[in-house]
Amino acid sequence: MSQHTSALAIETAGLVKTFGETRAVDGVDLAVPAGTVYGVLGPNGAGKTTTVKMLATLLRPDGGEAHVFGHDVVREADEVRGRVSLTGQYASVDEDLTGAENLVLLGRLLGHHKKAARERAGQLLEAFGLSEADGKQVKHYSGGMRRRIDIAASILNTPELLFLDEPTTGLDPRSRNQVWDIVRAVVAQGTTVLLTTQYLDEADQLASRIAVIDHGRVIAEGTKGELKASVGAGTVHLRLRDGGRRPEAADVGPRRRRSYDGPWTPRSSWNRTRSR
Numbered sequence: 001m002s003q004h005t006s007a008l009a010i011e012t013a014g015l016v017k018t019f020g021e022t023r024a025v026d027g028v029d030l031a032v033p034a035g036t037v038y039g040v041l042g043p044n045g046a047g048k049t050t051t052v053k054m055l056a057t058l059l060r061p062d063g064g065e066a067h068v069f070g071h072d073v074v075r076e077a078d079e080v081r082g083r084v085s086l087t088g089q090y091a092s093v094d095e096d097l098t099g100a101e102n103l104v105l106l107g108r109l110l111g112h113h114k115k116a117a118r119e120r121a122g123q124l125l126e127a128f129g130l131s132e133a134d135g136k137q138v139k140h141y142s143g144g145m146r147r148r149i150d151i152a153a154s155i156l157n158t159p160e161l162l163f164l165d166e167p168t169t170g171l172d173p174r175s176r177n178q179v180w181d182i183v184r185a186v187v188a189q190g191t192t193v194l195l196t197t198q199y200l201d202e203a204d205q206l207a208s209r210i211a212v213i214d215h216g217r218v219i220a221e222g223t224k225g226e227l228k229a230s231v232g233a234g235t236v237h238l239r240l241r242d243g244g245r246r247p248e249a250a251d252v253g254p255r256r257r258r259s260y261d262g263p264w265t266p267r268s269s270w271n272r273t274r275s276r
C-alpha cells in the first residue's frame, strides 16, 4: 500500500475473486482519489459488479487486499460499511410503497426522527425530479424514475463513498442525462463515486479517471483528459500499469475509429494502445 492512503478513497492490490473455475476478478489494482468520480469501464462479465461487491464488503475476496479510506474491507468491514453506500441492480426500495414512503421508511431505519426523515425525503424527491410522482407506487415508475429513486435511497445519509453499478444501463437518453446530473451533484457535495459502466461516453462524461477492465483485469488506466484527448485524435493512448500485459491491451480493438453509440466492448472499441 502506498504512503498516501489517506488521499485515496479506495486502494486495492491484487484483488481476486473466483467462482469455481471462473476468475471473476483476477488481480485488480485500483487507486481511487477521494472526492472524484472514478469510472470502471468494461463489458458484460468483466468483473465490475464482483469488484464493487468486495469493496462494499458484500463479498469476501479470495486474494489480495482492498482498503476503503484506509480501512481493510475484511478486517475492518464495519468501518467500511459505515462509510459506503451501494446502488445496484437490485436496490432496497419497496415496489408497493411510493417514493416518499420508501425514503421516509429508510430514513427511519437509519435512525432519523419522523420529521427529519420527511424533510430529507422531500428534499431528495425535489432534487431528483420525483416530487410530481408523489402518491405513485414505485412499481408504476418508469425505468428512469426507478433508477433515480434507487440513487436517492442510497444517499439518504450522505455517504463518503457511493458505488453506482451501471446506473444508466437500459435507460433512454433523457433519463440517462438526469442520472448524470445527479452523479455530478453527489460528487459536488464531497462524496467519492465509483461508477461502473459499459459505456465509454458515460465514463468520459462523468469520470476523472477511468480503469478499463476485462476478464477480471485492469488492462488500462488513465485520466479522462488523457483518454479524451486521444479519442479526439482517433487514437487512444492507454497507460498500462503492467507493461507485460501490452499484448492483451493491443488486442483491445480493430484498427478503425469507434463512435459512441453502444455498449463498450474490448473488440469494438479503441483502435490502438501504447504502453508507458
Ligand SMILES: Nc1ncnc2c1ncn2[C@@H]1O[C@H](COP(=O)(O)OP(=O)(O)O)[C@@H](O)[C@H]1O
Pocket: 019, 022, 023, 024, 025, 042, 043, 044, 045, 046, 047, 048, 049, 050, 051
Ligand atoms: N455468484 C456467482 N457465481 C458464479 N459466477 C459468477 C457469480 N457472480 C459473477 N460470476 C461470474 O463472474 C464474472 C464476472 O461477473 P460480474 O462481476 O457480474 O461482471 P460485470 O459486472 O462486469 O458484468 C462473469 O463471468 C460472471 O458470470
Ligand SMILES: [Mg+2]
Pocket: 048, 049, 050, 165, 166
Ligand atoms: Mg455487473
